[in-house]
Amino acid sequence: MLEGKIALVSGTGPNIGAEIARTLAGAGATVVCLDLNEGYAKAAADSITAKGGKALAVACDITSPADVARAVKSAVDAFGAIDILINDAAITDRKPFLEATLEDWNKVLGVILTGTFLLSQAVARQMVAQGKGGAMVNLISTSGHRGEAIRIAYGVAKAGLLNFTRSLAVQLAPHGIRVNSVTPTQTGTPVGMPDAAPRSDANPPKNILVKRWGRPADQANAVLFMVSPSADFITGVDLPCDGGLLAQFPTG
Numbered sequence: 001m002l003e004g005k006i007a008l009v010s011g012t013g014p015n016i017g018a019e020i021a022r023t024l025a026g027a028g029a030t031v032v033c034l035d036l037n038e039g040y041a042k043a044a045a046d047s048i049t050a051k052g053g054k055a056l057a058v059a060c061d062i063t064s065p066a067d068v069a070r071a072v073k074s075a076v077d078a079f080g081a082i083d084i085l086i087n088d089a090a091i092t093d094r095k096p097f098l099e100a101t102l103e104d105w106n107k108v109l110g111v112i113l114t115g116t117f118l119l120s121q122a123v124a125r126q127m128v129a130q131g132k133g134g135a136m137v138n139l140i141s142t143s144g145h146r147g148e149a150i151r152i153a154y155g156v157a158k159a160g161l162l163n164f165t166r167s168l169a170v171q172l173a174p175h176g177i178r179v180n181s182v183t184p185t186q187t188g189t190p191v192g193m194p195d196a197a198p199r200s201d202a203n204p205p206k207n208i209l210v211k212r213w214g215r216p217a218d219q220a221n222a223v224l225f226m227v228s229p230s231a232d233f234i235t236g237v238d239l240p241c242d243g244g245l246l247a248q249f250p251t252g
Helices: 016-026 038-049 065-079 102-130 153-175 216-227
Strands: 006-010 030-035 055-059 084-087 134-139 177-184 238-241
Touching: 006 016, 006 065, 006 102, 016 030, 016 038, 016 084, 016 216, 030 038, 030 065, 038 055, 055 065, 065 102, 084 102, 084 216, 102 134, 102 153, 102 177, 134 153, 134 216, 153 177, 177 216, 216 238
Parallel strands: 006 030, 006 084, 030 055, 084 134, 134 177, 177 238
Antiparallel strands: none
């Protein structure tokens, strides 16, 4: 499905990002695994090469323009092009609004919004120079679609990515670049806690219609569809992959 395509995935920690990388590789793509944590990037890349796929691990702070430029150059030097970009890198805050600090706010928005802007712009410029189009997918969250009682910066940043996605879809369409997003809900381990035990279906969620927690493969398969030829007529939209959480009245 993706044979001959070069995909760059940010945030390849051991949850959704790493699974996306493996799923794209399983569909034939060569994958560049980016993460601030070099060990996470390497583990994701190694899990691909161990199954006969092609992958490269790159440590990258996406809030640094110099780091982003280096990462994109590494990908192009290694494989000649970038055809697919998946923006999964994110961090979260854990304080309600009245307790949040400016440092908390700036740090979360810096990664989710500014980092995604920098990486998307660098990759888009490369795609435009290549002249053969491309596909981008941004990972959102159900937190970006409604208010929360537990934090403020994360939901605001994810909501911003929704319009970032639509704006990029409009501006990059003349270059043949499709831009979409996928909205997960509680999947695997909590954001920012990749070493925690995954949520267990032995204690199923009450607010998800399919009565189980999300699995990284759920999100990875949604992303695969969005970057595949099957979605060639889809751009500027968000695909909820949330087990029906957003479909119901908030009290569920």
